[in-house]
Structure formats: C-alpha cells, structure tokens
Amino acid sequence: MKCESCGGNLQPGDEFCQSCGAKVEAKKETVETVAQATETAYTAEAPTSQIMEPAKKAAAPVEDKPGFAIAGLVLGIITLVAWLLMPLIGYITGIVGIIMSVKGMKSSRKNMAIAGLVMCIVGLVITVGWHCAATCIIMSAMS
Numbered sequence: 001m002k003c004e005s006c007g008g009n010l011q012p013g014d015e016f017c018q019s020c021g022a023k024v025e026a027k028k029e030t031v032e033t034v035a036q037a038t039e040t041a042y043t044a045e046a047p048t049s050q051i052m053e054p055a056k057k058a059a060a061p062v063e064d065k066p067g068f069a070i071a072g073l074v075l076g077i078i079t080l081v082a083w084l085l086m087p088l089i090g091y092i093t094g095i096v097g098i099i100m101s102v103k104g105m106k107s108s109r110k111n112m113a114i115a116g117l118v119m120c121i122v123g124l125v126i127t128v129g130w131h132c133a134a135t136c137i138i139m140s141a142m143s
C-alpha cells in the first residue's frame with residue numbers, strides 16, 4: 001500500500017503517512033461503502049416481508065360472523081336464568097339462541113357458539129321441566 005500524496009510506503013493500519021503526514025483514507029472508505037451497501041440490501045429486504053403479513057390476513061375466511069356466536073352465548077345465559085323470573089322468556093331465548101349458535105358455528109368463535117348452544121339446550125330443558133313441574137303442582141292443588 002502506498003501514500004496517495006507522496007507515493008511513500010505505508011504500514012498497514014497507518015492513519016497518516018509517515019513521510020508527508022497526509023491522512024490515509026482510501027481503504028477505510030472502501031470498507032465503509034461496503035458496510036453501507038450491505039445495510040441498504042438488508043433494509044431493502046425488510047419491506048418485502050412486511051408486505052407479506054397483510055396478504056396472509058386477507059386469506060382468512062371472509063364470512064366470519066362471530067356476532068352469532070356471541071348472541072348465542074348471551075341468549076344461552078339468559079335462558080339458563082330466565083325460568084327463575086319469567087319461564088316464557090326461556091322458550092324464546094332458547095330457540096333463538098340455538099339458531100344463533102348454529103349460525104355462529106361457522107365463525108372463528110366456534111367454541112363460544114358450542115357453549116351457547118349447550119346452554120340454550122340445557123336452559124330449554126330446565127324451562128320445559130319447570131313448566132311441567134309447575135303445571136303438576138297447580139293441577140294437584142286444584143284437585
């Protein structure tokens with residue numbers, strides 16, 4: 001390696017020429033340019049992987065209706081407690097809740113829909129049972 005100013009010999013790692021005192025920059029600049037080029041290559045790659053992310057999300061099922069699953073679950077809870085207050089409500093919420101839950105099965109909240117369906121059925125059974133029991137009590141009381 002030689003000095004750019006005077007052509008004198010330079011030792012590896014010298015920052016200044018020992019003959020003329022000129023700053024030795026040539027090699028350092030090359031290293032920095034390569035480092036920058038590598039950095040640019042990495043940053044240029046980054047946006048490509050970021051673009052891939054939303055594309056994957058868009059591939060998810062389009063007809064996702066978790067609202068039906070939530071409605072089924074809520075109606076199931078109402079059905080379970082409705083017979084305590086007004087038994088007739090249990091029939092309506094139970095039947096509507098089952099329909100909602102079945103529709104909600106196709107959504108991303110399948111487990112919620114199943115829970116709602118189970119609660120609606122149990123609630124309906126309790127409501128029917130309560131009505132039978134109440135009718136029996138009334139009948140025996142009247143006779």
Ligand SMILES: [Zn+2]
Binds near residue numbers: 003005017019
């Ligand atoms: Zn020199």
